[in-house]
Amino acid sequence: xxxGPVAYPAELTSxxxxxxxxxxxxxxxxxxxxxxxxxxxxxxxxxxxxxEASEAADHAMTVVVADLDAxxxxxxxxxxxxDTYAAALVSLEQRFVALVDEIDAVNAQVAAHQSDRRTANxxxxxxxxxxxQQQGQLQSATADLRAxxxxxEADARSAHEEVVAALQRVDTVAEGDDAAxxxxxxxxxxxxxxxxxxxxxxxxxxxxxxxxxxxxAERQALTIHSPQLVGNADGVPVADRDVANRTSLYSDVDYLxxxxxxxxxxxxxxxxxxxxxxxxxxxDDYRDDIDVTTGDHxxxxxVYKPGEHGGNGGVALSLGDPDLADDVAALVPGVTSEQSSLxxxxxxxxxxxxxxxxxxxxRSVATIAWLxxxxxxxxxWNPDDLLDVVQDSGDLLMTTNELFxxxxxxxxxxxxxxxxxxxxxxxxxxxxxxxxxxxxHSYGSTTASYAATAGMDVDDLVLIGxxxxxxxxxxxxxxxxxxxVWVGAAEHDPITHLGNPGRIGLGHDPAQDYFDAHRxxxxxxSYRVEDxxxxxxxxxxxxxxxLANIAAVTTGNDPxxxxxxxxxxxxxxxxxxxGSSAASAGEQLVEHGDDLLRLLDPRGxxx
Amino acid sequence: MSHRPLVPLVPLPRPGRRLHGTLxxxxxxxxxxxxxxxGGGDGDESDASAVEEYDARVAEVDEVVRAVVGAAxxxxxxxxxxxxxxxxxxxGDGPRYTGAEYRASVDLSSLRAGGARTVEVLTGAFEAEGWxxxxxxxxxxxDKDPLGADLSxxxxxxxLVVRSGCVDTSHDTAxxxxxxxxxxxxx
Numbered sequence: 001x002x003x004g005p006v007a008y009p010a011e012l013t014s015x016x017x018x019x020x021x022x023x024x025x026x027x028x029x030x031x032x033x034x035x036x037x038x039x040x041x042x043x044x045x046x047x048x049x050x051x052e053a054s055e056a057a058d059h060a061m062t063v064v065v066a067d068l069d070a071x072x073x074x075x076x077x078x079x080x081x082x083d084t085y086a087a088a089l090v091s092l093e094q095r096f097v098a099l100v101d102e103i104d105a106v107n108a109q110v111a112a113h114q115s116d117r118r119t120a121n122x123x124x125x126x127x128x129x130x131x132x133q134q135q136g137q138l139q140s141a142t143a144d145l146r147a148x149x150x151x152x153e154a155d156a157r158s159a160h161e162e163v164v165a166a167l168q169r170v171d172t173v174a175e176g177d178d179a180a181x182x183x184x185x186x187x188x189x190x191x192x193x194x195x196x197x198x199x200x201x202x203x204x205x206x207x208x209x210x211x212x213x214x215x216x217a218e219r220q221a222l223t224i225h226s227p228q229l230v231g232n233a234d235g236v237p238v239a240d241r242d243v244a245n246r247t248s249l250y251s252d253v254d255y256l257x258x259x260x261x262x263x264x265x266x267x268x269x270x271x272x273x274x275x276x277x278x279x280x281x282x283x284d285d286y287r288d289d290i291d292v293t294t295g296d297h298x299x300x301x302x303v304y305k306p307g308e309h310g311g312n313g314g315v316a317l318s319l320g321d322p323d324l325a326d327d328v329a330a331l332v333p334g335v336t337s338e339q340s341s342l343x344x345x346x347x348x349x350x351x352x353x354x355x356x357x358x359x360x361x362x363r364s365v366a367t368i369a370w371l372x373x374x375x376x377x378x379x380x381w382n383p384d385d386l387l388d389v390v391q392d393s394g395d396l397l398m399t400t401n402e403l404f405x406x407x408x409x410x411x412x413x414x415x416x417x418x419x420x421x422x423x424x425x426x427x428x429x430x431x432x433x434x435x436x437x438x439x440x441h442s443y444g445s446t447t448a449s450y451a452a453t454a455g456m457d458v459d460d461l462v463l464i465g466x467x468x469x470x471x472x473x474x475x476x477x478x479x480x481x482x483x484x485v486w487v488g489a490a491e492h493d494p495i496t497h498l499g500n501p502g503r504i505g506l507g508h509d510p511a512q513d514y515f516d517a518h519r520x521x522x523x524x525x526s527y528r529v530e531d532x533x534x535x536x537x538x539x540x541x542x543x544x545x546x547l548a549n550i551a552a553v554t555t556g557n558d559p560x561x562x563x564x565x566x567x568x569x570x571x572x573x574x575x576x577x578x579g580s581s582a583a584s585a586g587e588q589l590v591e592h593g594d595d596l597l598r599l600l601d602p603r604g605x606x607x
Numbered sequence: 608m609s610h611r612p613l614v615p616l617v618p619l620p621r622p623g624r625r626l627h628g629t630l631x632x633x634x635x636x637x638x639x640x641x642x643x644x645x646g647g648g649d650g651d652e653s654d655a656s657a658v659e660e661y662d663a664r665v666a667e668v669d670e671v672v673r674a675v676v677g678a679a680x681x682x683x684x685x686x687x688x689x690x691x692x693x694x695x696x697x698x699g700d701g702p703r704y705t706g707a708e709y710r711a712s713v714d715l716s717s718l719r720a721g722g723a724r725t726v727e728v729l730t731g732a733f734e735a736e737g738w739x740x741x742x743x744x745x746x747x748x749x750d751k752d753p754l755g756a757d758l759s760x761x762x763x764x765x766x767l768v769v770r771s772g773c774v775d776t777s778h779d780t781a782x783x784x785x786x787x788x789x790x791x792x793x794x
Contacts, residue, residue, distance in 0.1 A: 006721045015688050017714075090763075097716055097764055104721035284789040285694035289712050292745070295763030335702050344697040344783055346702055354768075357759065358744055364761075464757075465700075530697055537699040542773065 003114070003135055006109040008100060009152050013160065016089035017287070017297060023082035024243070028250035029226045031077035037068035057220060061271050070176035072224065077267030079177055080220040081166030083243075088159035090295045095152055097295075099145075099232035106141055108344050113138055140244035169351040186218045188225035195222065202414065204421035207235030210368045212425055223247060231304055234418020237425065238300050238323045239515035246283070252276040252306060268311060275313035282317065290322050292366045299346075300365050302368065303415070304334040307373040315342050316510075319353050322419050322522030323324050327360060328370040328417075328434045329554040332412055332451070334442025334465075335376050345369035350541035352554065360555035364431065367554075370415060373408025375443060402446060402471055402506050408451025409470075412438070416456050435459050437554045442495060446506045448471050450463070454480040460553050464488040464522075464546070468499035468506030476510070476517040485510065485517040488546050489565070493535040497573035520549040521558040529577065657706075657776040661784060664771035665709045668754060669693060669792065671736050672711045672769050675756075676794050678732035684719040691792030697785045698773035707784040709771035713794060716764030722746070726763060729758055 045058045112132055149338025170179055179185070191214070191492050198207045214222070223230050223244045230236055231244030256273040259265050279301070289298035303316035322328045330351060335505065340592035349367035356365040376531050411547045416438065435462040445466035452461055453473065461480055463469060466489065469479065476485035489496040489511035499509030510517050523545050525535030539546045639719045676687050691713040700707035718725055726747050738751040746758035746765070753772030758765060776784070 011685060011717060011719075015717075017689055093716055094763055097722075097762065100719060101721035101723075104724050281786075281788065285692070285696065285710075287789070288689040288692040289713050289768075290714050290716065290766055292761035292763050295716070303732050333701060341701055344699070344701040347696040347698070350696070350701055350710075354757070357689050359742070361744055491618070533703050534699070534705055537701060537703045537705060540700050541698070556775050 003110055003138055003142065005110050006103045006142050006149065007147045008103060009096060010156075012067055012089065012156055014085075014089060016086050017091055018091055019082055019086035019163075020297065022147040023079050023086055024078040024246045024250060026075055026082060027224055027243070027247040028228070028254060030072055030079060031227055031251040032067055033075065033249055033470075034072045034224055037065060037072055040068065041065050058577045066177070070180045073177035073179035073182075073185065074170040074219050076217075076224055077170045078167055079224070080217060081163050083216070083220070084166070085159060085163035088155075088162075091375050092152065092156055092159065094295045097474060099149060099152060103149075104147060106138070106145055110138055112349070127542070137333070138235040147381060155505055157178070162269040182319060186221035188221040191218060191222045191228040192229060195229055195233060198235075199229065204235030204414070204418040207233050207418075208237075208421040208425040209342070211236050211240065212306070219349065227251070228305070231301070233489055234414055234417075235421040235425075236421075237516060238318065238321050239296070239421045240300060241302050246303035248304050249276055249279055249283075249301065249582075253280055253319070258306050268307065271311035271313070272306040275311075279304065279306075279315055279342060280348050281316075284348075284454065285343075286319070289319075294324060303370070303372045305372065308372070313376070314372035315371040317342060317346055317366060318366050318368040319346070320364065322366045324364065324430045324435065325366035325402050325434055326363040326420070326431055327356065327365045327437070329356070329365075329437045329439055330370050330412075330416065332370055332373075332408070332438065332444035332448045333375070334440075334447075335387075342369060342371060345371060351540050351542055351547060352551055355551035356554045359548075359557060361552050361556065363555065365555065366434075367566070370412060372415065373411050373447060374404050375408065376404055377445075392538060401452070405443065405446040405470065405506065406450050408447040409452075409456075410454050412447060413456040414453040416458060420457050435556050437462060439464065439550065440534065441465050443467065443506075445510075449473055449507070449510075451478055460486060461485045462486045462488065462553055463510045463517070464550070465490070465495050465536050466495055466499065467495050468487070468508060468511050469510040470507045473507055473544050475508075475515050483516070486549075487511045487515075487517045487519045487564075488522045488539055488549065488557065489519065490522045490535045490538065490546070492527055492532060492576060493525060494573055494576055495536050497550055497571065497576060509565065513566045515564065517564070518559070519562055519564045520553075521545075521562050522546040522549070527579065609646065618667055623671075623751040635636050637684060647656055654777050654780045657774055658784070660706055661709070661776070662775040663772070668709050668711050668769050668771050669753075669757075671733075671738070671754070672713065672767075672792060673794065675729060675732040675769075676715070676767070678735070679715065679718060679728050680794075682728050683724065685717045687794040688714040688717045691794040693792055695785050695787045695789075697781055698775075699781070703778050704781040705778075706773040706775040707781045708773045711769045712793060713767045713792070715758070716763060718765070721767070722760045722765065724761075726758065729767070742779060779794065 006188065040061060045054060049057065060421070098253050113131070119132055120128050120131055155419050169288065170176055195207070195210065198210055211219070219240065222242070224247070227244040227247040231248055252272060254271055256265065256276065259269060260273060283299055283301065286297070286299040290296065291298050298319050300318045300321060302318055303314055305314035308314040331345060331349055333341070346369050350368045351367055351597060353367045384579060397602065416436070423430060436458045438448050438451065438458045439462040440446070442465045445463040446468055448461060448463065449470040458480070461484065466487065473479055476483050479485050487510045489509070496509060496511060498505030499507060499508070501512070508515055511519050522539065525531070525538060527559070527606070541547060545560065552559040670693065676691070682686065691711060693709060693711045696708050696710055697704045698708050715725065720728070730747060733740050733749040733756065736751070738749045740747055740749045740757070743757050743759070746760045749756040754770065755772060756767065756769040758767045
């Protein structure tokens with residue numbers, strides 16, 4: 001038998017990303033149809049109608065309700081079929097990557113063997129015993145590999161045929177009716193009631209167990225019936241929350257976009273549509289990014305509440321899957337933590353993911369931007385908008401106390417508990433219990449501190465640019481009993497000088513030596529007064545000491561530590577403001593000294 | 608898109624505490640100056656030139672992505688799954704952003720070659736474009752200051768990301784740039 005290289009598998013005709021997108025779109029349509037069905041079913045004919053016209057209307061509505069239900073049933077099955085197809089494609093794509101690696105390795109051995117054989121053939125009476133043995137082994141290896149390539153191609157064809165057949169089973173009105181009337185059809189409303197009760201009880205472990213007990217058809221029906229409930233339920237697996245939240249998102253963009261086109265948007269709906277679009281834009285930015293560990297898409301929408309927090313919206317998005325990753329970091333941003341500021345925070349988490357990936361070798365990482373609390377607004381007042389003035393001025397006043405941080409801390413602790421529950425449900429197949437780090441920036445550091453005192457289950461807590469670690473927290477062990485509290489405080493970041501002993505902040509400055517946290521090295525930042533706020537916004541800058549050290553904590557490595565601040569001799573806020581103002585003025589003087597001299601001495605009399 | 612200047616976070620004195628009015632005023636003044644002064648530039652003129660620089664870097668990133676991925680497809684076969692996406696992102700932690708960065712990403716999991724061969728071909732392609740290439744933790748890292756790239760590989764696939772590096776701008780300009788829609792690179 002001749003020995004030759006193994007051919008690569010044929011390319012897939014579709015991709016998991018496209019199949020997932022189609023499944024999401026089908027679900028979004030299904031949700032809108034389901035909503036219409038529920039509204040008509042619950043509303044029906046007006047109660048005060050009577051007579052033949054009333055009966056005719058009743059009949060007509062019954063027919064429409066039945067038709068809509070048939071549509072929902074068909075779309076449930078269609079989207080489930082696409083989900084199954086997408087999962088099969090992810091598996092095929094993973095196998096493709098492994099197969100081409102193996103083919104390259106075996107083909108290289110074949111080429112080397114053939115070269116050795118040609119050399120041996122050129123030598124009369126050469127002993128080819130070893131070469132013959134090697135050829136036998138290679139023939140066996142290539143035959144095995146060709147069989148697996150053939151199996152892969154057969155599985156690809158089979159997956160394609162199955163999805164086509166599944167879609168054809170519900171592609172007529174009659175088949176939709178049959179699906180709607182099937183005796184084993186899932187009672188989605190009943191499941192939604194069960195899940196809502198668990199959510200109300202605040203037990204993410206019970207939610208994780210409930211979800212694990214559902215079959216795929218039940219999950220699909222429940223997701224289409226109540227995507228907001230499923231997507232925001234702490235304890236539901238990350239991948240399924242993402243599916244549910246994308247369903248809500250694309251349904252909102254479609255429905256509210258149409259109302260906008262019809263000039264019917266209320267103010268609240270306009271806020272929701274803006275929030276939905278800003279979230280969709282971030283997902284679009286990452287539409288071609290995969291998690292190279294799993295082959296799934298990189299971004300996961302963990303929270304989607306476009307109408308929450310007075311119209312600011314609530315959202316959380318991960319890069320990587322926290323249920324499967326070895327190391328997970330979740331960021332709580334500060335002021336303007338609202339849905340529209342998701343993009344900037346995800347960019348920061350992208351940089352952290354890249355740096356952490358570079359530091360931790362084979363361990364996998366996921367990062368999360370969590371913006372699901374009523375943070376004070378950093379936006380200014382718009383004098384043309386009275387409501388905006390009232391709302392934002394109220395918000396700004398709220399930065400003077402810790403109410404938002406306290407309430408937000410509770411929410412964040414619940415969110416983390418949900419991550420722990422779904423991670424535990426994923427078990428060892430999901431890589432075991434993740435090393436989890438919470439990161440609070442600015443006002444978010446106070447929020448994260450409150451989460452810690454509320455019992456947040458994290459391994460490490462990072463506070464950066466902190467105005468204070470919350471009232472009543474006198475030292476690091478008040479936040480985490482383990483004392484694994486890490487602090488990044490740029491020397492020229494004025495916000496970090498507000499906490500005690502600065503006395504106008506939100507509790508103790510955690511960078512103080514007496515607080516006994518681990519203070520890591522951070523670039524001090526510019527000493528010009530006009531740059532001070534930029535210093536507060538530079539903790540995730542690419543190439544910075546700060547980013548490297550936050551990544552070190554995230555991956556369980558050792559950051560570079562520096563001494564904590566000590567009261568005598570430490571830079572204070574007044575000194576920073578005065579000194580940096582003087583420095584800026586000095587620079588201006590140097591830059592414009594000649595102009596100043598001409599002004600003071602226009603005739604050039606001075607020597 | 609808001610063109611309003613930011614009001615910074617400045618915790619005000621709590622009732623019953625000693626007022627630090629002068630101090631607070633100084634912080635407000637200092638930070639407002641910081642917020643409105645842009646990224647250390649000189650207003651509109653500086654921002655216009657920053658946008659020009661940003662657009663030039665976008666073109667440079669797109670060009671190298673087309674060259675490198677094109678070389679890989681030609682030499683190895685297969686496809687760039689999804690066609691690649693170029694996205695405009697923010698720099699800085701917020702609420703005040705300090706610049707913008709362009710990020711192009713391409714899923715190379717469908718190349719008809721294993722990881723080692725892919726790295727070899729991409730290394731040659733980047734070097735032909737004048738980039739410096741080093742082995743990365745799971746693939747390669749390439750650099751042509753201020754641009755950077757990395758290829759990461761795992762059991763789930765291979766991903767190439769090329770970045771423009773941050774271009775300093777004012778906050779408002781950064782947000783305007785980041786509001787641009789993601790583009791399909793059509794690879």
